[in-house]
Amino acid sequence: MKRKIGVIGGGSWGTAIAILLLNKGYDVNLYLRDEKQLEKIRDSGENAKYLPGIPIPEDIMITTDLEKSLYEREVVVTSVPSQVVRNVLNSAKKYINKEQIIVNVAKGIENHSLLRISQIVEEILPNNKFAALSGPSHAEEVARNVPTAVVAASKEKNLAEYIQDVFMTPYFRVYTNPDVIGVELGGSLKNVIALGAGISDGLGYGDNTKAALMTRGIIEISRLGGKMGANHGTFSGLAGIGDLIVTCTSMHSRNRRAGILIGQGVKIEDAVKRVGMIVEGIKTTESAYELSLKYNVPMPITKEIYEVLYRGSDVKNSVYNLMLRDKKHEMEEAAQENKYNW
Numbered sequence: 001m002k003r004k005i006g007v008i009g010g011g012s013w014g015t016a017i018a019i020l021l022l023n024k025g026y027d028v029n030l031y032l033r034d035e036k037q038l039e040k041i042r043d044s045g046e047n048a049k050y051l052p053g054i055p056i057p058e059d060i061m062i063t064t065d066l067e068k069s070l071y072e073r074e075v076v077v078t079s080v081p082s083q084v085v086r087n088v089l090n091s092a093k094k095y096i097n098k099e100q101i102i103v104n105v106a107k108g109i110e111n112h113s114l115l116r117i118s119q120i121v122e123e124i125l126p127n128n129k130f131a132a133l134s135g136p137s138h139a140e141e142v143a144r145n146v147p148t149a150v151v152a153a154s155k156e157k158n159l160a161e162y163i164q165d166v167f168m169t170p171y172f173r174v175y176t177n178p179d180v181i182g183v184e185l186g187g188s189l190k191n192v193i194a195l196g197a198g199i200s201d202g203l204g205y206g207d208n209t210k211a212a213l214m215t216r217g218i219i220e221i222s223r224l225g226g227k228m229g230a231n232h233g234t235f236s237g238l239a240g241i242g243d244l245i246v247t248c249t250s251m252h253s254r255n256r257r258a259g260i261l262i263g264q265g266v267k268i269e270d271a272v273k274r275v276g277m278i279v280e281g282i283k284t285t286e287s288a289y290e291l292s293l294k295y296n297v298p299m300p301i302t303k304e305i306y307e308v309l310y311r312g313s314d315v316k317n318s319v320y321n322l323m324l325r326d327k328k329h330e331m332e333e334a335a336q337e338n339k340y341n342w
């Protein structure tokens with residue numbers, strides 16, 4: 001019997017995931033909310049707004065009927081922007097039974113509650129099993145079978161291995177990891193640093209600057225992650241440094257592209273409109289900044305990006321603030337524990 005999967009969210013990632021799963025021979029439903037978008041997809045055979053140039057197989061059952069999209073689905077994939085996952089799941093929960101497995105692929109941290117998606121799912125669907133799938137994976141490349149590697153994270157080994165099996169293809173390699181917190185934080189917080197990398201590019205700075213942002217960026221992500229219960233090793237893996245690299249360097253990245261525009265002096269709202277798709281890092285910056293205060297963790301890059309996005313600070317000032325802050329030991333935490341000391 002064919003595996004039955006439901007994907008919620010007809011943006012670029014939901015569409016690419018649906019195609020990948022259909023090509024594995026599964027029975028795939030794709031839910032999107034917009035009837036006009038659905039008609040356009042039916043007429044043109046592609047999702048021109050979110051994933052242009054990629055033919056959508058007719059066998060994917062695309063629908064605006066949430067109930068229908070979830071009916072008898074063994075796995076339900078959430079692929080909507082992270083700030084709306086709660087609303088979408090609240091609407092969906094009456095159609096989801098406790099046997100169905102929830103796999104989240106959205107990358108972000110809810111504003112104000114500061115919850116990760118796994119925690120939101122736990123609140124709304126406490127009896128359902130959950131896994132997070134994350135890593136360096138631009139939809140535009142996955143949809144073209146560009147070799148890609150990601151991580152399936154679950155507290156339960158069997159579930160992580162099951163999800164690995166569900167998604168793995170010769171072009172899409174899936175590793176397992178028990179560290180749900182680290183995988184979720186890595187995927188979410190890299191978007192903040194990618195905005196910074198984009199701003200740096202937009203200002204006309206060079207590769208040195210970007211390498212510094214990426215390196216110091218993963219250090220501050222890992223510092224917060226450690227305090228929140230993540231495993232430091234996760235941040236050296238695909239969902240950590242891997243996703244940070246791809247998002248800070250690729251022109252597919254909506255976060256980086258928005259950052260470039262902001263660095264060039266475009267207003268934030270206009271930059272987001274020009275990108276035309278979700279720029280997760282904007283809202284995640286607010287959550288990340290609040291988490292750094294809550295856990296009392298220094299996150300200087302995140303703080304400066306927060307100042308630029310939410311307090312109207314001048315980007316060049318932020319660069320000077322970062323360059324001229326107090327002098328530091330590179331391995332500050334380790335030095336405090338008397339490792340890496342002279």
Ligand SMILES: NC(=O)c1ccc[n+]([C@@H]2O[C@H](COP(=O)([O-])OP(=O)(O)OC[C@H]3O[C@@H](n4cnc5c(N)ncnc54)[C@H](O)[C@@H]3O)[C@@H](O)[C@H]2O)c1
Nearest residue numbers: 010011012013014033079080082084106107138139277278
């Ligand atoms: N695009 C990628 O390459 C990629 C890769 C990995 C992870 N992600 C993550 O996946 C998530 C989705 O990203 P995307 O790239 O598909 O975004 P997108 O901007 O391409 O599409 C978002 C989709 O969500 C829909 N949507 C928005 N609000 C909704 C609501 N309330 N109910 C139902 N649908 C709603 C939009 O109509 C749109 O179809 C994000 O968290 C992103 O970080 C994206």
Ligand SMILES: O=P(O)(O)OC[C@H](O)CO
Nearest residue numbers: 135136137138253254255
């Ligand atoms: O386009 P972005 O910046 O949202 O990044 C997409 C994916 O998260 C890359 O792994």
